[in-house]
Amino acid sequence: MIWWAVIIASLACYALKLAGLSVPDRVLERPLTVRVAALIPVGLxxxxxxxxAFADGQALVLDARVAGVGVAVGLLLLRAPFLVVVAGAALTAALVRLI
Known part of the structure; x- marks a missing residue:
């Protein structure tokens, strides 16, 4: 039974990939399509x-991760380098958990 599910899922993935490759260029070059395609990864x-950051299973939690995300947002607004943002967020979360 499991092999039928694997085969069907594989065929569905192939069909989805084939559908994406069959889209005409005139559709892909529209300004709206280009804007949406650029924003989808950001939203995801x-x-x-x-x-x-805010969930633990089915529950909403506010813990050290929220402080880390807050510091990361602040550092990003200050245009800090990526490694500084990651280190600052990790250090903040660790210090909040220590307290």
Whole structure:
């Protein structure tokens, strides 16, 4: 039974990939399509960060991760380098957990 599910999922993935490759260039070159395609990764990454920072299973939690995300946002607004942002957020979360 599991092999049928694997085969069907594989065929569905192939069909989805084939559908994406069959889209005409005139559709892909529209300004709206280009803007939406550029913003989708940003929205997905933001949603992933929100779920990882503010959720624990099915519950909403406000703990050290929130402080780390807050510091990261502040450092990003100050245009700090990426490694400084990551280190600052990690250090803040660690210090809040220590307290």
């Amino acid at each position: 990454l933001g949603a992933l960060v929100a779920v990882q």
